[in-house]
Structure formats: structure tokens, C-alpha cells
Amino acid sequence: MKRPFLAEFELYVMLAIARLGDGAYGAEIRREIESRTGRSVAVGALYTTLARLAEKGYLRQQVREPEPGERGRPRKLCTLTAGGERALQTTTNALRNMMDGLEPARGGA
């Protein structure tokens, strides 16, 4: 049984998917992280992380080809699995517990 904890970037990715809801795809996730954290995300790194999370069973990826005639590109749509939800829960809980009581002093930082 693997540890259900998520690494930092994995956590960002999972949170972004959770925010965007089912059917989030790569470019959306990247923009979501970049706009909220202010850090630039390498596309290659994002997809590697998505692949790893999929391998761990935290999310499902589904390739959607553009409809015929539709101008657009192939996209990978990501959906959190139940395991992924649990891992997200565990990690955010841990994070919250660690920060508990620090909020008055550091919370704003």
C-alpha cells in the first residue's frame, strides 16, 4: 500500500483538477496552477505528473479527439478517482493540522 500522501506539485495538480471539476484537461490545469500560485509550469512536467498520478490510481485520463470538422486539438480529460479524493483529503488534512494554531501569526503569509 503506497502512502496516500501527495508531493507538493502533485497536490497542486490534484487541487486544480478538483477546482476545475471533471473533464479538466492539461492546458486548463496548467493555467489554473500558474494563475493561483504565480509559478510557471512546464508542460512536460505537468504531463509526467498526470501520468504518475494515473499510475497511482488517483485519477483517470481519457483522450478526447476533436470532433470531425471542429477546429481544435486532442485533449486528455482528467477525473479524480475515489482513491484520488481520499489522497487529497489525507494530504490537505495533514497540511491543515500542521498549520493549525499558526494562522494568527503566519496565516496571512
Place this chain on the structure above:
Amino acid sequence: MTRSNDGAVVRWLRSLLARALHEEDRAVVLADLDEELDERRLEHGEGAAARWYVGQAFRSVLPALRGRRVWNRVTRKTSQRDRQTLVSWFESALGDFRRSTRDAARRPLSMIVTVVSLGLGIGAVTATYSIVDGLLLSPPVGLRAPEQIASIYTHEPGERRHGTSSYLDFEDLRRYLTGAEELAAVTVRSVALGENPARPLLAEEVSANYFELTGIPAARGRVFSSSDSAPRAPARVAVLGHDLWRDAFGADEGVLGQEILLDGHHYTVIGVAPPSVRSRRAPLEPQIWVPLGSLESPEERAVARGRFDQRGERAFLILARRSEATSFEHLRAEVEAIGEELAKQHAEWRSQDGETRTLVTVSEKASRINPDARGLLTAIASFLLGATGAVLLIACSNVASLLLARTAARRKELALRLSLGASRMRLIAMLVTENLVPTLASSAIGLGVAHGVTHALRSATLPGGFSLPLDVRVDTSVVLVMLGVALASSLAFGLLPALAATRTDQTSLMRPEGAAAGRPRLFQARSLTVVVQCAASLVLVAGATLFLRSLHNSTALDLGFDARGVTLATKSLDAEGFTEEQGLAYLDRLEQRLRARPDVTEVAMSRGIELTLLQLGSEVEVLADPNREAGDVVFHNAVSPGYLEMLSFALQRGRTIEKQDVPGSPRVAVINQAFAERYWPGREPLGQTFQTNSDDVQTLTVVGVTGTGKYLDFDDEPAPYFWTALSQDVPGQVAVLVNGPGAPAARMQVLREEIRLAAGEVQRMAPSTFESHLSLQFAHLRIASTLLGFGGAFGLFLAAIGIYGVVALAITRRSKEMAIRAALGASRGKLFRTVLVFGLRLASLGLVVGLGLAIPGAQALRTVLAGVSPTDPLAFLAATLVLLATALVASALPARRISAVAPMKALREE
């Protein structure tokens, strides 16, 4: 997916990324980037968008390579899950195995050096272990309830603590010792099997209850029973040792009941012992057992003084089996009490200065080897094990550094494998499997070496044809230990480099060699092995030098005589049935015949020979003061005219034994200086008389005095010694000595032709040279110095390879630094010196560690070394210099290369 409006850089980067990405991700990632590129182009303009793309592409390549691994795992899991993992493991191991043998074939030299050095190391340790196992570790075969068995020794004041006992004392113990169920007496002697040629054997003469006491069963037939030992008239029956039965009788089942000749007497074979039964005088393995006293006829026994009826003659080891009700402590106390009683009753138990003999009881386990010799044997054994262990360590560290270098050279290959989806475990398994091939080859070599060494030891023949039945063999336990050693070294030295090489992530491994993050660790490991090698070889070289110095000192000893060229053989007068007169007449004729041979200029006869195994019954009591009841024990020899001259015993005063000393004329003696000083200090010894109690009380007149030499052993303290005239003191067996010009081989042939053996006669000593007998006395020093010398040279060689390798590697690593320094104006000579100092620094570190180990370690050798202090400065200085010189050469060779390197070339390479 080429897009016409993209610049060349963007197009090139896209194709690079496309190659790096796994196909699962390729299309979406590229599409994602293109989408953003287009948006940015509209928002920020062409230039900014392209710059963004370049940054994204560069930052995505390495994650893309990692992503490949993830996808490889995922796809393998889904598509190949049904594939049997065992089969795939086996296939990949087979592949590694094949690659490894191919690899070995491609680089034969380094592989051969590795395999052979490891093989020799394993062989050395295995052989030493089998010797130690045979001598010290393995429990005796066939003993029933050995914890109930004890050995009883006699401690004679002034002698070693665990001495043998007299037969009369044995009988008294048997009579009075109530705590023992059974008491047996054992003695070891050599006997001759058959005739023309006779085969010398190591026999154990045992009381008939010996087998009953020990519980050793018969493998064939039966062992001795009490009916075989009618008191003082034992039956002539024999139990064959298993090896003798196999070697001399072809393991013939029909041997039971067969008659054999032992020392000229007819014996009936009644049984065969199981294999590997150890003598009570371990580590020898008896080849045959005969009942105690059966080797002499009743008449001979009446003549043979002492062995059975004098308390002064202590020839027997006593074994006791305590009854279940008796504790060992109780047995010991009872034995001690009997000893005290015997000391009260018998004069032989008391020395002049009031000290008495005591009886010492030792458990079977502690007495497998005489406790007095045990410490020395243990010291030698642990030193040998340590020395061979050091050789193995050197070999292993060399293998490790070769492997480290190899894995370092294969970093890119490993990185590629990792990025192509190989797991770390898989790579480690690969590296360890590859290492297994040389290890197996080395184990085969090691086994061969160990077998050869033990076989050579077992079949070694002493001068005079005696074999040395050492219980030393490569048995299952030894092979298991050897395989354990080999596998452990293979694992340790294959696994460590594998772990080190696969620990760093593959991205850093992909970078150019010099910048790799794993470098310092590998490099330090190599330096460490060199330090270990230098330390170990210093220990070996110092040990070898100590033994060589000791050997030199021993051979340079003043023996008091000169045996060069002397050749000798023995002849039994008893076997011919001669009277004394007939014997003397025979010797006279033999001398005439020998003198007539052109190869012979000097002929002499004697009862025994100084410093050899032939010191037969030459111990007498000297009564210089007729009023004293007991005298000192002094050794003596009976010799013909010419004997003292032939061996150049330095005559100081008077005359030697001459032709005029015949039966009927006054009995004469030539004494040594120590004899004169002991009995007539400050007085004229010539013309003095003294008495001996040899056969009957005899009075001898001193006619000559020689210098004091060595007679029994090389480390003798100066002791009294004397010679009588052979014709006045005819022994049953004589040594015949000849000398002359030319090679000794010719004289050996003369002895073979002229000494005709009577029917059933046993030649105690086949023709051989005196010097070969003398060299036997130095054998342990010679063997040790040879072994250590080889080990030391071998270790030095390996250390030189190690130093060379590490210095060469350092130069490759530092070539850029060197080039810059050269470009900045450093002279070639200065660079050369820098590199040299680097190599010497490693060697010096090893030197310090080695000295720290060797100097205290050598203390264990104190008792073995003759005339050399274990901290002999010369030995350690020599070892230090040899090692430094080796290190100098080993670092100078690659150093020459660096200082000749062109600065620009080195800089460009980086």
C-alpha cells in the same frame, strides 16, 4: 505536426520534445503547447511567444524522459501482467550472464587479473581454513560421549606442563583411580610395513581397551579386545587406518585375517578403522594401530630398558573415561591425590631440589592438541588466517575498484537504461549477476588452489621416506566456507558499486562525465581501496621479512659441526641376528667395501645422529659423584673412529674416538665443554672418570673435549653431551655415514648398493643427505616465509595495480585543472611532482595503517621467530621502503602521461 508559421528554433524544439515524450502523451502535450503558443503570439507578439516556447521546451525534456518511465511501467503492467515474473527474471538474468561473458571476452586482461587474483585470494583463505579446521577446529571422529574422556599428563618440574607418563605410573593409576571406568595408555611411533622396500608408517601403540574407552568402532572386522593383551605378552594383531587400507590394500575386503609384516614381525589384520580418526598426538592421523608392547618380542622387551618398567621412562599418554557418577572435578582431585602419593613413594618423582612431579588432568576437548603446543599453533594459525585474509581483502578491493571504474564508465549506459524504463532493482540485479561470472570462475580457481595445497601437505614426504599423515583436507565444511567467502565478496563488491552507480538520478548521469554528481563518492571509494591494499601488503611483506630474517639467523647458527656433503642411511644389526662380535665384524667389512668405492673418502658409523630424527635411546644418567643415588639426564651418542672428524666437531683438547678403543680396552668418552664445566669446573677434565647407568653401571674415562654445539634442537641451551666408542657400546641399529667429492646422489647410490638388507629388515632411514635432515628442522620457518613472501609479493603487485589505477583516474579527472595550470605557466616537472605526491600520499596513509596493524600483530609470532625480535626495525624498514618504491613506480607511470598532455587538448575535451 509541422506548422508553417513557426520559426526554425521552435520547429526543432518541437521535434526534440516529440522524441523525448512517450507516445501516450506526445500528441496532447504538443497540442497543449501549440495552443498556448498561438495565444501568446496574439497577445505578446511573435518574439515573446517563441521565447516562452523555448523555455517550456527546455524545462519539459527531462520531465518527459521521466514520464516515459512512468508510462513504460503502466503499459507493461497492463499489457504484460500475465507474463510469469519468474520466467522473465530468469531470462533477464540469463541475458546479463551472457553479456557478462561477452564482456569478459572483450576485455580479457583486466578480467584475467581480476579473476585470478580473486581466485588466489579465495584459494589461500580456503587452504588455510582447511588446515586450521583440520588442526584445531573439527571435533574428533568416532568418540563416544567425549565429555567423559580426559587426558592425564605428568608435569615434571622444569619441563613443559603437559608431559607424557611412565607405564608404571599408568598401572598405578589403573589400580587406584576409582572415578574412572577405563584407563588407556597410548604412544605414537613409526613402524615399517613390509620389506624391500618397507613403507614407514605412523603407528599408535595402544592398550587393548583403547577402542573400548574412546568408543571408536571398527569400519570392517573388529577392534582390539582385552584378550589381545595378555599381560606383557600382547597378541600381534593390527587395526588398519582407513587411508592405509585404501592406499596400500586397495580397500580390499579380504584383508581381514591377512598377515602383514610390521618392523619384521608377523601381524594379523583384524579390522579397519573409520576414516579420519585422529591420533591422540593430533594433528597426525595414525595409519595403523597395534597393541601396546607387541612390537618387541619378550626377549627384546627384557633388553629394551625402561619403556615398561622404569618410572624415569615417560613415553605414554594416559586417557581416562570417568564413570557417570564422577564429576570431572572429582576425577581431577583424585588423580592429583594419587600423584601426591606416588611422589612420596618413588625417588623418580622427586628432583634434587625437592620439587616433585604432579599429575595434570585435562578434558578431552582441551587436549586434542597438547595444551602446551596449543597456544603456539593457535598463534600461527591465526596469523596465517589473518595473512591470507589480507590477501583476499586486497584481491577483493582490487575487484571492487575495477568494478567501480567499470560502472563509472558505464554511467551513461545505466542512465539510458533507467530512462528507458529499467527499474533500479533491475539494474542492480544486472550488475550483481554480471559480477557473479568472475566470482564463479574465481571460486573454481580458489578450490583448485586449496585442493592443491592440502594435497601437497598430505603427500609431503620427510627425508628418510616418512610420510606426514596430516588430517588436512578440503571437505564439505571447507567448501561451504569457501563458497560463503566467495559469494560474500562477490555480493559486497558487486552490490556496493551497483548501489552507488544507480543511486543518482539518471538526469545527472546524462550530463558530461566530469560534472556528474556521483563522481566524488566513487572516487573516494577507489582511494580507500588503495589505502587498504597498501596496509594489507605492508603487513604481509613485513611478516615475510621477519620470517626470512629468522630463517637466515637459524641457518647461520653455529651448530658446532659441519654436515656438508654427508650422506647417510641406517642398517639394523639386530635384524641380522648378529652377536656383538658378528655385528662389529660386519661393520668392519661394510667400511672396507665403502672405502673401496671411488666416490667415498670418509666413512663413519654411529648409534644416532645429532639434530635429526635419529636420536635413538641416547639418554643416560651421569653419575659423576658415585655417592649420589640419581644423576642428571645427559644425551650421548656412540660413534666410530672418524665420526667426529667427518662432522668437524671442534676438538679442543685430548683426542677423539680412535681405532684403539675396542671391546676390552678401557671405556672412553669425548665430552663437550659444557659437560666439563658442569662436572669439573676449573679442573682438568682429561683423565677424569664418570659413571653411566645405561645397561649396567659403567665407568668412562674422558679422553677429549670439544666445543659446545647443538645436539637435539636448534634452540638448545648449551648442555652437556658426550660421545662413546661404538665398538664398546654396540647398538642394535647403526647409522652409516659417508662423505667424499662429487654430488651426494652418487654416494646415496653407493649406500643403496653396499648396505644389503636382511630378510624382514627395516631401514629406519633410506639413503639421504644430512642436510635434508637439518633442513627439516627449519621447515616451519621456510614454509612460513615462503607463504608470506608469495602473499606479500602478490599483495604488492595488486597494490601497485590499485595505485596505478587510482592515480591514472585522478589524472583523467584533473586533466582540466592540470591543463589550466600548465597554461598558466606551471612547469611539467611541477605537475609531475603534484601527481606523484598524490599517489604517495595514498600509499603513506596505507603504510601508517599497515604499521599500526603489523607491529602489534607480530607480537603473536614471538615464540616462532628464532633470533629476531617481532618488532625488528630492519624488517619493518625494508617493508616500508619496498611499499614506497612500488607506490612511486605505480604513480610515476601515469604521472608521466599527464605532464606530457597538451593543455589545449585537455581543455577541449572538457
